[in-house]
Amino acid sequence: MSTYESNEQSIASSSNDERDILISRIVDGVATNADWMSFRVLADNDPTIWYELADVQRLHDLVFQCVQNELAATDRVELPGGLIDDRPMRVRMEVASRWGGWVAAAIVLVWFFGQSDAPTILNDHDSATAGILGSSILLDQAKPDQAFDQYLSSGQILGQVVGEMPDRVVIETRPMPDGTIEVLYLRQIIERQVIDHAYREVRDEMGNVFSVPVKLSPNIEKLF
Amino acid sequence: MDEQSLSESVIQAAIAGDRGALDQLWRQSRRWVGAILLAHKPREADIEDLLQVVAMQVCRKISMVHEPKAFKSWLRTVAINVAREEGRKVNRCKRSMIGLTGMVRIRQNQKDLESGDAIMTDWDESQCVFQAVMSLPLGYREPVLLRCMRSMSYQQIGEVLDLPVTTIETRLARGRKMLKEILAHQDSEHKNLLCSKM
Numbered sequence: 100m101s102t103y104e105s106n107e108q109s110i111a112s113s114s115n116d117e118r119d120i121l122i123s124r125i126v127d128g129v130a131t132n133a134d135w136m137s138f139r140v141l142a143d144n145d146p147t148i149w150y151e152l153a154d155v156q157r158l159h160d161l162v163f164q165c166v167q168n169e170l171a172a173t174d175r176v177e178l179p180g181g182l183i184d185d186r187p188m189r190v191r192m193e194v195a196s197r198w199g200g201w202v203a204a205a206i207v208l209v210w211f212f213g214q215s216d217a218p219t220i221l222n223d224h225d226s227a228t229a230g231i232l233g234s235s236i237l238l239d240q241a242k243p244d245q246a247f248d249q250y251l252s253s254g255q256i257l258g259q260v261v262g263e264m265p266d267r268v269v270i271e272t273r274p275m276p277d278g279t280i281e282v283l284y285l286r287q288i289i290e291r292q293v294i295d296h297a298y299r300e301v302r303d304e305m306g307n308v309f310s311v312p313v314k315l316s317p318n319i320e321k322l323f
Numbered sequence: 324m325d326e327q328s329l330s331e332s333v334i335q336a337a338i339a340g341d342r343g344a345l346d347q348l349w350r351q352s353r354r355w356v357g358a359i360l361l362a363h364k365p366r367e368a369d370i371e372d373l374l375q376v377v378a379m380q381v382c383r384k385i386s387m388v389h390e391p392k393a394f395k396s397w398l399r400t401v402a403i404n405v406a407r408e409e410g411r412k413v414n415r416c417k418r419s420m421i422g423l424t425g426m427v428r429i430r431q432n433q434k435d436l437e438s439g440d441a442i443m444t445d446w447d448e449s450q451c452v453f454q455a456v457m458s459l460p461l462g463y464r465e466p467v468l469l470r471c472m473r474s475m476s477y478q479q480i481g482e483v484l485d486l487p488v489t490t491i492e493t494r495l496a497r498g499r500k501m502l503k504e505i506l507a508h509q510d511s512e513h514k515n516l517l518c519s520k521m
Contacts, residue, residue: 119496173357
């Protein structure tokens with residue numbers, strides 16, 4: 100392509116951009132008097148610009164409606180209560196430095212989780228309820244650990260729960276002002292289900308997700 | 324005061340730990356944060372769930388924002404990271420899991436696909452427009468979505484995306500033009516499909 104042609108294209112493209120920007124400003128309601136004057140001049144020479152304006156206006160209305168529908172749920176999302184970290188960063192850094200950094204915190208975590216496999220000394224109330232198969236404690240009265248133990252016990256009896264993985268996955272750790280560490284972690288439970296139908300999710304060339312049946316046969320050792 | 328104009332003093336107070344200011348800031352920002360999530364999230368992810376994660380991050384990390392002017396772009400980065408993390412999770416799940424959901428719906432979908440009716444029954448204008456918006460390049464998708472926040476000016480969109488107003492104007496105009504072309508293309512494909520079935 101010659102330099103002349105290239106310049107021509109760039110001028111045409113720039114002129115098209117100006118036309119599109121003008122239409123865009125009008126649709127967004129931010130056009131100035133000068134913009135309107137420019138639009139009139141363009142419309143005198145090429146009335147099809149009115150059609151373009153109408154198309155872009157309709158398109159914007161459609162997009163607006165779609166986006167409003169998609170975002171309707173956002174108004175329900177409030178900040179979680181009680182989690183605000185209102186200490187200045189400097190104070191938190193001082194607290195962190197007392198622990199000698201994240202390496203020290205990690206060691207403490209290993210110790211913390213290591214203890215979970217060791218025998219736990221329960222108080223009278225705990226020993227009477229937690230971890231006992233068939234415990235008759237009501238779930239709405241149970242402490243989280245007690246309810247969880249009951250879930251594991253009854254799940255294992257019914258064959259729905261295989262067990263809990265020994266490792267817990269740390270998501271986040273944070274030193275607290277009183278010298279303790281807040282730890283967020285995942286507990287991993289293995290559950291079991293017997294199924295007679297299975298489906299695999301696949302994508303077609305347009306990116307649409309749909310499910311296709313997986314043929315189940317006793318000869319198949321692994322499904323995936 | 325304009326709903327979207329977040330005064331520096333409110334942001335400053337929120338950074339300093341004022342819960343009331345933080346609540347105010349969140350209510351003014353959550354819609355456009357939702358738009359950012361919409362632009363970046365994987366298709367399967369639920370926007371409400373992702374926004375909840377962003378809300379938690381805001382509570383935990385607001386004190387890390389050094390100056391009020393950086394708040395909007397910081398919040399956008401938080402939202403993008405949450406959406407991308409979700410994308411990675413979805414990809415991991417797809418690689419290793421079998422979908423077991425919705426027997427009836429799946430059977431119906433299969434029936435539709437077999438008969439070739441799925442595309443026709445699903446032909447819904449608003450869905451098409453939304454899919455077209457989501458297929459725009461990211462640099463155009465974000466301003467087009469943010470402009471749908473009625474009270475967000477070009478200036479405010481520029482603050483969120485960290486771009487000058489002139490760039491926002493150009494991207495909006497080009498994005499809309501691309502959108503028109505995508506929809507025109509979809510429309511002609513749909514008409515061809517209808518003709519071929521007659």
